[in-house]
Amino acid sequence: MQTVNPTTGEPIETYSEHDDETVENHVQRAADRFESWRDRPITERQALVASIADVLRENEEEYATLMTREMGKPIEQARAEIEKCAWVCEFYAERAAEFLQDERVGVHPQARTKVSYDPLGPLMAVMPWNYPFWQVLRVAAPTLAAGNTMILSHAPNVTGCAKAVEQVLADAGFPDGVFTTLLIDTETIHDVVADDRVAAATLTGSVGAGRAVAETAGRHLKPTVLELGGSDPFVVLDDAQLDRACEVAAQARVNNNGQACVASKRFIVVDDVYEEFRDGFVREMESLTVGDPTDEATDVGPISRADLLDTLETQVRETIDAGATVLTGGETLDRPGYFFEPTVLEDVPDGSPAACDELFGPVASLFRVEDEAEAIELANDSDYGLGASVWTQDLDRGERIAEAFEAGCTFVNEIVQSHPRLPFGGIKNSGYGRELAANGIREFTNEKTVWVSPSDGLDE
The missing domain is CATH 3.40.309.10 (Aldehyde Dehydrogenase; Chain A, domain 2)
Structure with missing residues (x-):
């Protein structure tokens, strides 16, 4: 995998793809870490998500320069992207527990009935190059706050950004294995999506890539969210x-x-x-x-x-x-x-x-x-x-x-945009599912009905 400066056409750096053993170790680590991460109090998970925002702002110029160098984004827009990433992390750090709290539902005077939101497991995220920090963190913030772990396969031309995001989460204090970056080809991406240890998948990219990942996930009955192209x-x-x-x-x-x-x-x-x-x-x-x-x-x-x-x-x-x-x-x-x-x-x-x-x-x-x-x-x-x-x-x-x-x-009278407080996603060939807001954090949870009746039964 080679990154190239699109402003000059000159190579930046070459990276080696992860071999099969490394992929296996990373997937197993994400699965193992999920067992403890899901049980960690949500207030602690929220605090770690808030720390991501601190790391991003402390190193804004470094990350903005890296984006601009790898994919050509004007530097002012790169800085704005880092700030938006910090914003979405702060949003879920503040609101995740509210969005995931049990919902009481009245069914019978003697029964306790509710809907709870439980994490699913490791999420495979396939992300594009055009917003190399935002595309990752708008998924990572709600996914990790909800108690899932996350495996990232980023676009090869922004591999430096992918590794930088992984380091951001490490610097923010996330335990090893909660967030993992894999440097893999398309065939291996499908292998990871199909793996029994991976619970769900999300992809932002082309219609063709979305259909392919959805087909793989569908064969294994795994939920997906797709954010594809637009006109x-x-x-x-x-x-x-x-x-x-x-x-x-x-x-x-x-x-x-x-x-x-x-x-x-x-x-x-x-x-x-x-x-x-x-x-x-x-x-x-x-x-x-x-x-x-x-x-x-x-x-x-x-x-x-x-x-x-x-x-x-x-x-x-x-x-x-x-x-x-x-x-x-x-x-x-x-x-x-x-x-x-x-x-x-x-x-x-x-x-x-x-x-x-x-x-x-x-x-x-x-x-x-x-x-x-x-x-x-x-x-x-x-x-x-x-x-x-x-x-x-x-x-x-x-x-x-x-x-x-x-x-x-x-x-x-406004430009189309994504906003942390509003659900974001499309229909038709633009994909399905929603990111951001309460909708986004619930996409990769088990909306579980819990019904508790007295031991001697309900009165008629």
């Missing part, structure tokens, strides 16, 4: 505040160099304001500074890997060949590293990659529709269903449209 619509209505909508639209498309599952990708604009929005949006995209992500002035850094840049370039070229018009950008940059220009495409044909697929990079697709009804229809005409947003000054109208969107997360 989020950004709907602009005739009464939107256009200056703000244009500015936010550019941010929504290029945040994290355009490599975010919840990034707005399809910009659907009603006819009355289409041209004004189009012109303003193009100006905003053209104003962005592309360059070295370690430079504080950089808005857009590189695509994270050479093969991902090749895929993006192919998708854009096929869309143009199918009849789309390039309003700005459309090309790779002639410089070291894996850079692609901020791009806006117009007249995007049905069935082309920019209309149907997830483009992971700073490429926006513009669609002109006649009215609100057509906007909703086009927004929902996608195999994905992660997030969606609508922009309007009529809040009742916006809420009605948000409820009509076929997506797991819908927003009015």
Whole structure:
């Protein structure tokens, strides 16, 4: 496994994959540790989760620099990611016991009935590279607080981040075996998911990877949570505040160099304001500074890997060949590293990659529709269903449209985002299950019904 700096294309470090014996030892250690970790008072588990936040903040610049070096995230956004990780840890450190407390249910005057939430066991987590700390810790904080242990298989191009996260938890005081990182290939990932000692699996990544892990877990009757791709619509209505909508639209498309599952990708604009929005949006995209992500002035850094840049370039070229018009950008940059220009495409044909697929990079697709009804229809005409947003000054109208969107997360006058206090996840090819909030911590627990009746039975 080799990490490469996407800003320069130069190798950073090479890591050896774990051999079969090491994998076996790590899985057994996670299973053994679960037996004691599950019985540790939840207040102690919460305190350790809170300590993660302290370690993250103490070393914020180190971790942010590592992220930027391995996957090209602008340094300011990398710092923000570390802060968000600290926030989610603090959230579960405060609320885990509340979310997992027994729920009393009235069934009969003489019976004591409740629902309890018990941990399941070791969780296999397969995580992507685009938010290398957040993707891991948004799962780890609730999973570990609930009393499960966790085995991580991270994307190879952020192996340094994977090892850093493992060290963060060690420095926070977690016992050996509660959180384990495995450096393994795809075949071994499936072997671990299938292992009888592993209780459940979660994956954030592509649709293909999600289907494969879900199939393996399904054969062994193990619960899964999948957070897959997105092609989020950004709907602009005739009464939107256009200056703000244009500015936010550019941010929504290029945040994290355009490599975010919840990034707005399809910009659907009603006819009355289409041209004004189009012109303003193009100006905003053209104003962005592309360059070295370690430079504080950089808005857009590189695509994270050479093969991902090749895929993006192919998708854009096929869309143009199918009849789309390039309003700005459309090309790779002639410089070291894996850079692609901020791009806006117009007249995007049905069935082309920019209309149907997830483009992971700073490429926006513009669609002109006649009215609100057509906007909703086009927004929902996608195999994905992660997030969606609508922009309007009529809040009742916006809420009605948000409820009509076929997506797991819908927003009015806000960028689609994950928030520790709210459940996060999608439908259709964007996956299933929920992360964050109370929903996320309960996903990998046994919701157990407990019924206690008097020894002489219940009165009729």
